[in-house]
Amino acid sequence: MENVNQNIDSANQIIKLWVEEYTDTLYSWAFYKVSDKQTAEDLVQETFLAACKYYKKFQGKSKPKTWLFSILNNKIIDYYRKKSRTPINTESHFGKEDGSIIEETFDGQGYWKEHKKPTQWDIDNEETHLLDNGEFKDLLQHCMTKLPPLWASAVQLKYLQEKDGKNIGQELGISTSNYWQIIHRAKLSLRECLEKLWFNK
Amino acid sequence: MFKVMRRLMISCQKAGILIEKKIAHKLNTTERMELFFHSSVCKACRNYEQQSVFIEKALSKDTNSVEHKPSADLKEKINKSIQENE
Numbered sequence: 001m002e003n004v005n006q007n008i009d010s011a012n013q014i015i016k017l018w019v020e021e022y023t024d025t026l027y028s029w030a031f032y033k034v035s036d037k038q039t040a041e042d043l044v045q046e047t048f049l050a051a052c053k054y055y056k057k058f059q060g061k062s063k064p065k066t067w068l069f070s071i072l073n074n075k076i077i078d079y080y081r082k083k084s085r086t087p088i089n090t091e092s093h094f095g096k097e098d099g100s101i102i103e104e105t106f107d108g109q110g111y112w113k114e115h116k117k118p119t120q121w122d123i124d125n126e127e128t129h130l131l132d133n134g135e136f137k138d139l140l141q142h143c144m145t146k147l148p149p150l151w152a153s154a155v156q157l158k159y160l161q162e163k164d165g166k167n168i169g170q171e172l173g174i175s176t177s178n179y180w181q182i183i184h185r186a187k188l189s190l191r192e193c194l195e196k197l198w199f200n201k
Numbered sequence: 202m203f204k205v206m207r208r209l210m211i212s213c214q215k216a217g218i219l220i221e222k223k224i225a226h227k228l229n230t231t232e233r234m235e236l237f238f239h240s241s242v243c244k245a246c247r248n249y250e251q252q253s254v255f256i257e258k259a260l261s262k263d264t265n266s267v268e269h270k271p272s273a274d275l276k277e278k279i280n281k282s283i284q285e286n287e
Contacts, residue, residue: 009287012283019276020276028269045275048279048282105214110215111212112213112246118248118249121251121255123251131258131262137259155260165225165226180218180222183225184214184217187221190256191256
């Protein structure tokens, strides 16, 4: 018994060192993915608690940082799965959001309304530069927070896991064609947000 | 002639969905034809595709260039919760 306790002790001692070393990096990533301070801090805390629990399985097969990040990413995926099912996502709410961006953007035949047509963005020469621009990435993040929860989940889950539309659709309880519609609507919304706040500023 | 073309022509709304599918994986032959035909005459959808690809790149870029700092007491809080769980 004493031996077991000693093992737990030393595992926790090691993890406390990791807390010291990796908390900031993990937090920064979590915040980048969920855009909410409290949620990001909770996810990092849960990550370390899970690390204590599963420390035996770790056994130095990968770098601690890699292992912690894989736990954190799973926590973020869980967060978005849950978020997609939050009560705000009732049929009627989704229905409303769902219809409005399409109605605002396209006419009855499904063609762009004149004032909603995407204008040319000056990204050809600037692209690499923009992708590394912190201000631009912050803005993109801001635009993400404006998406309805189900849309945000559909977009985020796509990048957090190597899964295709069919699988993510299943995860979110929607059909594959509905998944593509949601991705399209999310992109329309992000595009418009960026155009308004960055490109046509 | 115009009528026939109009019938072959998909809407911008449908073209947008095909563009998303195209970015994520592949289109079948019909879809590819439909999108090609549509985009060749629709400047707005060509802009949309370019922008959608760009947003895709921005979202999938795995580096967060901006460092965000947690609350000063987060480490302490975590260490405490580890102890409580012992």
